[in-house]
Amino acid sequence: TQNYRITLLPGDGIGPEIMAVAVDVLKVVGKKFDIQFEFQEALIGGAAIDATGEPLPSATLDTCRNSDAVLLAAIGGYKWDSLPSNLRPEAGLLGLRAGLGLFANLRPAKILPQLIDASTLKREVVEGVDIMVVRELTGGIYFGKPKGIFATETGEKRGVNTMVYTESEIDRIGRVAFEAARKRSGKLCSVDKANVLEVSQLWRDRITQLSQEYPDIELSHLYVDNAAMQLLRAPKQFDTIVTGNLFGDILSDAAAMLTGSIGMLPSASLGAQGPGVFEPVHGSAPDIAGQDKANPLAQVLSVAMMLRYGLNQPEAADSIEKAVLQVLEQGDRTGDIISPGKNLLGCRAMGNALILA
Amino acid sequence: TQNYRITLLPGDGIGPEIMAVAVDVLKVVGKKFDIQFEFQEALIGGAAIDATGEPLPSATLDTCRNSDAVLLAAIGGYKWDSLPSNLRPEAGLLGLRAGLGLFANLRPAKILPQLIDASTLKREVVEGVDIMVVRELTGGIYFGKPKGIFATETGEKRGVNTMVYTESEIDRIGRVAFEAARKRSGKLCSVDKANVLEVSQLWRDRITQLSQEYPDIELSHLYVDNAAMQLLRAPKQFDTIVTGNLFGDILSDAAAMLTGSIGMLPSASLGAQGPGVFEPVHGSAPDIAGQDKANPLAQVLSVAMMLRYGLNQPEAADSIEKAVLQVLEQGDRTGDIISPGKNLLGCRAMGNALILA
Numbered sequence A, B: 001t002q003n004y005r006i007t008l009l010p011g012d013g014i015g016p017e018i019m020a021v022a023v024d025v026l027k028v029v030g031k032k033f034d035i036q037f038e039f040q041e042a043l044i045g046g047a048a049i050d051a052t053g054e055p056l057p058s059a060t061l062d063t064c065r066n067s068d069a070v071l072l073a074a075i076g077g078y079k080w081d082s083l084p085s086n087l088r089p090e091a092g093l094l095g096l097r098a099g100l101g102l103f104a105n106l107r108p109a110k111i112l113p114q115l116i117d118a119s120t121l122k123r124e125v126v127e128g129v130d131i132m133v134v135r136e137l138t139g140g141i142y143f144g145k146p147k148g149i150f151a152t153e154t155g156e157k158r159g160v161n162t163m164v165y166t167e168s169e170i171d172r173i174g175r176v177a178f179e180a181a182r183k184r185s186g187k188l189c190s191v192d193k194a195n196v197l198e199v200s201q202l203w204r205d206r207i208t209q210l211s212q213e214y215p216d217i218e219l220s221h222l223y224v225d226n227a228a229m230q231l232l233r234a235p236k237q238f239d240t241i242v243t244g245n246l247f248g249d250i251l252s253d254a255a256a257m258l259t260g261s262i263g264m265l266p267s268a269s270l271g272a273q274g275p276g277v278f279e280p281v282h283g284s285a286p287d288i289a290g291q292d293k294a295n296p297l298a299q300v301l302s303v304a305m306m307l308r309y310g311l312n313q314p315e316a317a318d319s320i321e322k323a324v325l326q327v328l329e330q331g332d333r334t335g336d337i338i339s340p341g342k343n344l345l346g347c348r349a350m351g352n353a354l355i356l357a
């Protein structure tokens, strides 16, 4: 029997409801594949602020470090929006990424045939879309210094952030992306703004250099503005995309929205070693929290990513992904993905349907 | 008779062909509205590099300064792609913006009913979309310092760019945006990344402050990742958008692509005083250059923006916009916007159709 210690970070809003479903699914999968999961829960985001005054208590980081993988649900809500930014829920998320060294963020955006009509794009444009965005997560303008609001000589304020990448930072995310492309269709598109930014010129040079080690991968480059256009114009041209932290934030959300059902999309954040963090792309949806209306499927698919990328249990991951497709196939839907003629289920009922599938 | 001196910058690729159509249209409009245009041509981009070694010769900047408005076609092409970045065509464009102090870039993205099927989005999602992106154009990470590629202590390279905005820079683009929103539907959405970037926090604070002077305008704020999503999910929620240089580059291109016909979209770049620059959003399309296949309509609509925003001749602008709608209505199309049952015209023939319309 394989034994894993999993840290659960339910967070805010609908977080606890969807996490409960994920845990149920994990228990069933554990039995089926003879894997034992030991769960430990910790505080993050608004819930942590309310309990301790900090969005990421050091006890939480310790608990995460002392585990094989971290399952995160969602953080944030109106309640904490007016706090100073270093004390807001988002600061907890950024601290978790930095604290665990999670430099690689994998965000798949795949059209599910059962939900294709949810896309705002025409069927023929998005049919078959299957994109993996590999986003650098611990560098770039999110963490670069100097940053802050400073006074100028004339007394007016000046806001400053710095977009920085070193060669080694580019290389390590580049390798993750080339490897990911190799497991997929063998096509990698690197996105930057090298016609304006020096940091992007270094990015483009290094990725181009690196491609010599991956002669089987077809590498292309796009400027970020053009990439945003092409995602809309002809998304099927993309397979794996690699880009920096800020561009990845924007483009992975655009790619996610192509599917029309952001409630279905998981993500994985990985470091060089140590536990990864697995979480849905959607937010904490405070408006429907506690009403058993949330869609737990992105959380459940994050469990599958955890099994695949964090614990190297691909069969268990497959079985979860198959169960999700099966409930969709049988017409089960939560409110965010409902369409005429389908069965409307709550969060908990969707979890039960999965377990029976 | 009103008299204007217009600088023409045909640039590269299809630039000269579409500029020729624009000049013909201006001549006809001039006669109709009793306006005299004096044209002076200057070099920019690849054409300037080939002739002088520089993408923006100082003579060009002088000619532009010494005119009432600048009409630019398009710059760039494969030929100049391997030059060092400060000698590439794009550097000429950035130099022109900085040199003329063009801090406000207006990019309308409006769905034309005649071309709605060109959109990759569903008809019901994009019908009636009419967005104006107001992009800050002479600040932010495009011009912030320090920038460059530096050596670290360990000898590896480090690429750096700096996103900077001062209060006065934010205020002046903010005012342009509030005024634009006032002339439109009275709704303004400011886009930033204030949950991560200090420069965005200052941006959000100032725009919020400024809104007290515009009590008739309904102001909202979105994070840039969410804005990219919302543009795809429900673009009709937007009227006027204001944002910084980099976010504006990305979002205005995404908004443009919503229409499905980027060959139709003009833009205006304005300073506090002095001539503005008016140019199509599309590029120089080197693959079809010199073949009389280009769509001149974005260039012609840029002439209309020049008349409206640069020369305060709204009636002349109206007449051009009406002529464009009329040729579309009568079924005339260039290759990029052709659909079954319509008349395929070349660049020059489209120009002639406009003149007769």
Ligand SMILES: CC(C)[C@H](C(=O)O)[C@@H](O)C(=O)O
Pocket (backbone or CB within 6 Å): A090, A093, A094, A249, B195, B196, B225
């Ligand atoms: C909440 C925010 C700090 C975060 C980010 O910008 O990275 C989010 O948008 C994401 O993409 O995970």
Ligand SMILES: CC(C)[C@H](C(=O)O)[C@@H](O)C(=O)O
Pocket (backbone or CB within 6 Å): A195, A196, A225, B090, B093, B094, B249
């Ligand atoms: C060509 C490039 C420098 C330019 C920019 O990034 O501003 C272009 O993309 C634009 O939007 O006008």
